[in-house]
Amino acid sequence: MPSPKRIGKIKFGLLSPKEIRTMSVRKIIWADTYDDDGFPYPQGLMDLALGVIDPGLRCKTCDQKAADCPGHFGHIELAKPVIHVGYTRLIRKLLRVTCRSCGRLLLSPDEIQKVSITAEDELGGDYLTEKDIKKERSCPHCGEQQLKVNFEKPTTFSEVLLEDGKKNEHKLTPADIRARLERIPDSDLRLLGINPEVARPEWTILTVLPVPPVTMRPSIILENGQRSEDDLTHKLVDIIRINQRFKENQDAGAPQLIIEDLWELLQYHVTTYLDNEVAGCPPARHRSGRPLKTLSQRLKGKDGRFRGSLSGKRVNFSARTVISPNPNLSVTEVGVPLSIAVEMTVPVRVTAHNLEEMRALVLRGPERRTLKDPCGANYVIRPDNRRIRLGGENLETIAEALEPGYTVERQLRDGDIVLFNRQPSLHRMSIMAHRIKVMDGKTFRLNPAVCPPYNADFDGDEMNLHVPQTEEARAEAAILVAVQENILSPRFGGPIIGGIHDHISGIFMLTHDLRWFTKSEVLYLLKFFEFDRLPEPGRIEEDGTPRWSNKQVFSMILPDGLNMVFRASSCINCDECRHTDCERDAFVRIIDGQLQTGTVDKKSIGAFDGAILNRIIRQYGMDRASRFIDDLTRLSIRAIMIDGFSFGIDDEDLSKTEYGQIADELVKAKDDVDRRIRIFEEGQLEPMPGRTPEETLEMQIMQVLGKARDRTGEIAGRHLGLGNSAVLMAVSGARGSMLNLTQMAGCIGQQSVRGERIMRGYEERTLPHFRRGDRGADAHGFILHSYKSGLSPTEFFFHAIGGREGLVDTAVRTSQSGYLQRRLINALQDLKVAYDGTVRTTMGRIIQFEYGEDGTDPMKGSFGDPVDVKGLVESIIKEEV
Amino acid sequence: MSVRINVLDHVMVPNHQVMSEEEVQNLLRRYDITFDQLPRIYHDDPGVRQVNGKVGDVIRIVRKSQTAGIAEAYRLVVRRPKK
Numbered sequence A: 001m002p003s004p005k006r007i008g009k010i011k012f013g014l015l016s017p018k019e020i021r022t023m024s025v026r027k028i029i030w031a032d033t034y035d036d037d038g039f040p041y042p043q044g045l046m047d048l049a050l051g052v053i054d055p056g057l058r059c060k061t062c063d064q065k066a067a068d069c070p071g072h073f074g075h076i077e078l079a080k081p082v083i084h085v086g087y088t089r090l091i092r093k094l095l096r097v098t099c100r101s102c103g104r105l106l107l108s109p110d111e112i113q114k115v116s117i118t119a120e121d122e123l124g125g126d127y128l129t130e131k132d133i134k135k136e137r138s139c140p141h142c143g144e145q146q147l148k149v150n151f152e153k154p155t156t157f158s159e160v161l162l163e164d165g166k167k168n169e170h171k172l173t174p175a176d177i178r179a180r181l182e183r184i185p186d187s188d189l190r191l192l193g194i195n196p197e198v199a200r201p202e203w204t205i206l207t208v209l210p211v212p213p214v215t216m217r218p219s220i221i222l223e224n225g226q227r228s229e230d231d232l233t234h235k236l237v238d239i240i241r242i243n244q245r246f247k248e249n250q251d252a253g254a255p256q257l258i259i260e261d262l263w264e265l266l267q268y269h270v271t272t273y274l275d276n277e278v279a280g281c282p283p284a285r286h287r288s289g290r291p292l293k294t295l296s297q298r299l300k301g302k303d304g305r306f307r308g309s310l311s312g313k314r315v316n317f318s319a320r321t322v323i324s325p326n327p328n329l330s331v332t333e334v335g336v337p338l339s340i341a342v343e344m345t346v347p348v349r350v351t352a353h354n355l356e357e358m359r360a361l362v363l364r365g366p367e368r369r370t371l372k373d374p375c376g377a378n379y380v381i382r383p384d385n386r387r388i389r390l391g392g393e394n395l396e397t398i399a400e401a402l403e404p405g406y407t408v409e410r411q412l413r414d415g416d417i418v419l420f421n422r423q424p425s426l427h428r429m430s431i432m433a434h435r436i437k438v439m440d441g442k443t444f445r446l447n448p449a450v451c452p453p454y455n456a457d458f459d460g461d462e463m464n465l466h467v468p469q470t471e472e473a474r475a476e477a478a479i480l481v482a483v484q485e486n487i488l489s490p491r492f493g494g495p496i497i498g499g500i501h502d503h504i505s506g507i508f509m510l511t512h513d514l515r516w517f518t519k520s521e522v523l524y525l526l527k528f529f530e531f532d533r534l535p536e537p538g539r540i541e542e543d544g545t546p547r548w549s550n551k552q553v554f555s556m557i558l559p560d561g562l563n564m565v566f567r568a569s570s571c572i573n574c575d576e577c578r579h580t581d582c583e584r585d586a587f588v589r590i591i592d593g594q595l596q597t598g599t600v601d602k603k604s605i606g607a608f609d610g611a612i613l614n615r616i617i618r619q620y621g622m623d624r625a626s627r628f629i630d631d632l633t634r635l636s637i638r639a640i641m642i643d644g645f646s647f648g649i650d651d652e653d654l655s656k657t658e659y660g661q662i663a664d665e666l667v668k669a670k671d672d673v674d675r676r677i678r679i680f681e682e683g684q685l686e687p688m689p690g691r692t693p694e695e696t697l698e699m700q701i702m703q704v705l706g707k708a709r710d711r712t713g714e715i716a717g718r719h720l721g722l723g724n725s726a727v728l729m730a731v732s733g734a735r736g737s738m739l740n741l742t743q744m745a746g747c748i749g750q751q752s753v754r755g756e757r758i759m760r761g762y763e764e765r766t767l768p769h770f771r772r773g774d775r776g777a778d779a780h781g782f783i784l785h786s787y788k789s790g791l792s793p794t795e796f797f798f799h800a801i802g803g804r805e806g807l808v809d810t811a812v813r814t815s816q817s818g819y820l821q822r823r824l825i826n827a828l829q830d831l832k833v834a835y836d837g838t839v840r841t842t843m844g845r846i847i848q849f850e851y852g853e854d855g856t857d858p859m860k861g862s863f864g865d866p867v868d869v870k871g872l873v874e875s876i877i878k879e880e881v
Numbered sequence B: 001m002s003v004r005i006n007v008l009d010h011v012m013v014p015n016h017q018v019m020s021e022e023e024v025q026n027l028l029r030r031y032d033i034t035f036d037q038l039p040r041i042y043h044d045d046p047g048v049r050q051v052n053g054k055v056g057d058v059i060r061i062v063r064k065s066q067t068a069g070i071a072e073a074y075r076l077v078v079r080r081p082k083k
């Protein structure tokens, strides 16, 4: 491999006409491309000196064939100068700060001293701007009175003449402007931040136009054998045609008006050739009406050269497919379909030590039909870097030839480390390293406990997988990127991986209150868990059969010696906590790795909370923690299967008494609202401080209706106990809330727009179904039905109004936060913490003298604090702190 | 009529000090950096004006920190660029 080249320096500047002519290999004068025989016209736009694209022809400049010739520039001599659209702002500035007669800066030497940078203070100061020069003064050098220069998009400049108090605009031609720019002395340009050696301002007015090589605007041959030219070629044809016509008219001595029109047309074509999306300039279009993609459009935007072709390259050794769940996999594993595993490879260097193993791989070749078949190899790379595809007859010969120095590209097999990723990659946990498990089917399989860091679900999400190709990359993946190294999120210093949904429901059902299992039940629960012996049974039945408690079963997956005391998610913060005697069994007490009281739920093992998981990480390390997650997911899925768990429409049913109570409650609330409206209409309502009576009434109504809704929820909740799946999920924190249940079984409640009752619609009413001026509950979006009972038509309409607002809000929020994130990352992406603890840019500039001012890693701390003092004390004194 | 106030007296304004030549040299040595690798502050910053900092001086800023209690930062005074 050739050694990488080092870039000495890069110079940015403008192309001078001289440079354009020097680098040109051909002057282009004809607008034609190919003649009738399909041969390029000499001095046409496809001249053979500009490079070749047709196979078989040779370049007239470098004598190479189509694939090897890089292409060469030509040039067009413009009949009259035209302005380059990209530099109109610079031209405007220069016209405004220099004298229209002598071309010098409109500042006296003293003034220049005052406003410009001086040699001695190199740390700051700035170049001259338009603001440094007073408007319409006379030149301090030659005394010429200056005129105001107007600029009109896209390329029109004019001077404003004051004649007998009347304003008179006089247009400046590109030739006039060029003449003025030529007069600006080099020394004045330096003060303006322009290096005249590489960028004389008159070069922004084009007198000669470079013609790009044909290799960057190749013509394509359509199915019907017709040639179709590139958009750039089309535009160049236009330019040459107008240029030609201009010259003819000029030579024929055409009237000034026609000359001016043609000049403007030439300017238009050159402008759209450079940028076809300029403000104030209709875009040049194809015959079909499609706007042409010209130079600037090739670079700009998402699919442009920078974001599309240079930063957005596609990568080798990657795979993408749909994901689906598998709770029996470890969180550190990923299931990979066999069809992907046989296609992707890992290079292995042949040494004296693995020679026989490699021979066996090569002998097996690329065929691998079932999961049971051992992994084979797809390619062999010889020491002379020749790649040989394995297959068919060549297997034995190549296996025979194998010796140290060869490389075998082996297929994927169980245990290989890969990087797994889901877009959008918003944080470091969006890419984690997993170990492969080759599986049947066509999807990637993952343990649902790793869904939170990827923000993945299984409604059709796809994920990407990358196979590291070097020893270093694999080591980095295993040490830094592995799943178990990323359980703690640097965002909040707690575990981001943990139980979700059924894991939480299952473990809640297993550990709630006290239950006794037979030996076969215990073994069923712990089937996937490795252990030597069952603990002593907690109880012996009268008939002598042993029983183990549910808490004993859960304790089996806890590390020995774990001490924790805390309150579960299901704790309702009673006024006086009864600790271990809690009637909801919400006081969790783990002593010496034994769960003594309390229910394990979201607070203990859930993603984002995971108190037990967090303590295991601190006390026993990452590997023990990932094992705990694996055990937990398997145990909880088994536990939920003992009783079964489902939710259906009849889970929202209440009894007649509750329905009666709910109806009474709502009638009472409605009457209360009506009463308050009457008081208001009689003018008796006492306004709250700083509020109008109307506002006061609205607040009161919202409050009354809100309370009524909550009370229907309480009534429903009284009827539906933990036997109800929705209640269980809400209490354990697995999914949903009691509010969701209230809305399903009790009453949906007030719909709102911007936090107020719905007021918009017709004159003084929301819908024609109500009387004008009706302030009642149902006229402004109160829904007294539940989702189960169904909504009335007006209620349904109000519900749609409220729902739409939520939808619009999320759409706006995600797009705004996405852009904010992009900008933030672009600004911070190259900063890193150096070995001395400082945060620096790539150039070594210091951003922070100590990372975070205290130098601590947020991932190693505990929920924002450097040390988890409370947890330490708790685990030693074995009491709640 | 205006009253001259000392911005450093305000609770929200951290302490600013101009560092001596020797302190600056030690600072640069400690972080193995050159002048232009220091963070910057404008010459007309009210804090800099109060302590009479000149372009080229290094200002030590001692401020309360949520994480570390007290944190020090050092900034090189530069001329504010024009708009």
Ligand SMILES: [Mg+2]
Pocket (backbone or CB within 6 Å): A456, A457, A458, A459, A460, A461
């Ligand atoms: Mg999805």
Ligand SMILES: [Zn+2]
Pocket (backbone or CB within 6 Å): A050, A051, A052, A059, A060, A061, A062, A063, A064, A069, A070, A071, A072
């Ligand atoms: Zn060539």
Ligand SMILES: [Zn+2]
Pocket (backbone or CB within 6 Å): A099, A100, A101, A102, A103, A104, A139, A140, A141, A142, A143, A144
């Ligand atoms: Zn002059």
Ligand SMILES: [Zn+2]
Pocket (backbone or CB within 6 Å): A571, A572, A573, A574, A577, A578, A579, A582, A583, A584, A586, A587
């Ligand atoms: Zn309690």
